[in-house]
Amino acid sequence: AQTVTQSQPEMSVQEAETVTLSCTYDTSESNYYLFWYKQPPSRQMILVIRQEAYKQQNATENRFSVNFQKAAKSFSLKISDSQLGDTAMYFCAFMNPRGNSNYQLIWGAGTKLIIKP
Amino acid sequence: GAGVSQSPRYKVAKRGQDVALRCDPISGHVSLFWYQQALGQGPEFLTYFQNEAQLDKSGLPSDRFFAERPEGSVSTLKIQRTQQEDSAVYLCASSEGQFRNQPQHFGDGTRLSIL
Numbered sequence: 404a405q406t407v408t409q410s411q412p413e414m415s416v417q418e419a420e421t422v423t424l425s426c427t428y429d430t431s432e433s434n435y436y437l438f439w440y441k442q443p444p445s446r447q448m449i450l451v452i453r454q455e456a457y458k459q460q461n462a463t464e465n466r467f468s469v470n471f472q473k474a475a476k477s478f479s480l481k482i483s484d485s486q487l488g489d490t491a492m493y494f495c496a497f498m499n500p501r502g503n504s505n506y507q508l509i510w511g512a513g514t515k516l517i518i519k520p
Numbered sequence: 521g522a523g524v525s526q527s528p529r530y531k532v533a534k535r536g537q538d539v540a541l542r543c544d545p546i547s548g549h550v551s552l553f554w555y556q557q558a559l560g561q562g563p564e565f566l567t568y569f570q571n572e573a574q575l576d577k578s579g580l581p582s583d584r585f586f587a588e589r590p591e592g593s594v595s596t597l598k599i600q601r602t603q604q605e606d607s608a609v610y611l612c613a614s615s616e617g618q619f620r621n622q623p624q625h626f627g628d629g630t631r632l633s634i635l
Contacts (some may be wrong), residue, residue, distance in 0.1 A: 407562075407602065413540070418572075436621075445628065446609065446611070446626050446628050446629050447523075447625035447626055447627065447629075448563075448611065449626070450622075450623040450624070450625075453623065476552075493564050494563075506553070506568045506575070506576060507565040507568070507576065507578075508553075508555075508565060508624070509564050509565075510562030510563050510564070512560075512561055512562050513560075513561070513562050
């Protein structure tokens with residue numbers, strides 16, 4: 404079974420610093436999708452960035468980028484120039500696209516990120 | 521609509537009561553998902569609809585849980601004979617098509633508390 408592990412329950416950095424959140428996963432599949440979601444205190448889950456496993460280039464969305472290391476099954480999120488609005492729970496998620504109806508997202512337990520002024 | 525809408529935002533029920541949670545997806549979205557999120561945990565998949573068809577219900581924890589989307593739009597998650605372990609936030613998400621890598625748009629969730 405696929406699993407997703409986020410080993411940092413909580414992190415705290417100063418505003419404008421760079422922070423990296425770690426995520427590892429376990430799968431025997433070769434093609435899959437990986438996602439980072441953000442859940443601010445208001446609770447609405449928002450997609451931050453996604454990566455397709457067959458693409459070697461790391462995904463980037465403005466201040467957010469990933470370090471995808473397929474062999475190591477690692478998918479870390481880097482937030483540059485952190486802002487107060489980045490304070491949230493961050494979840495790493497995995498999707499295996501094989502199968503007729505396998506649309507399940509497998510989620511990590513989350514990392515609580517606090518940006519301090 | 522502007523986003524995924526869930527109601528009620530909060531629900532308190534006594535153990536043994538039946539509850540119904542509603543999800544209004546983004547207009548035109550084909551795919552609809554339900555998740556259960558326990559306090560301090562990541563969401564766990566419950567069920568998936570493609571239009572009105574329930575293609576995957578493998579995550580429903582027991583036969584007390586039932587979901588429907590009869591007209592391929594609004595969905596209802598029903599929990600019968602609620603138990604304390606059902607207390608959680610129930611999240612609904614929708615995505616535009618049926619492709620698995622498309623982003624899921626989430627509602628604010630319904631926080632269910634069973635006394």
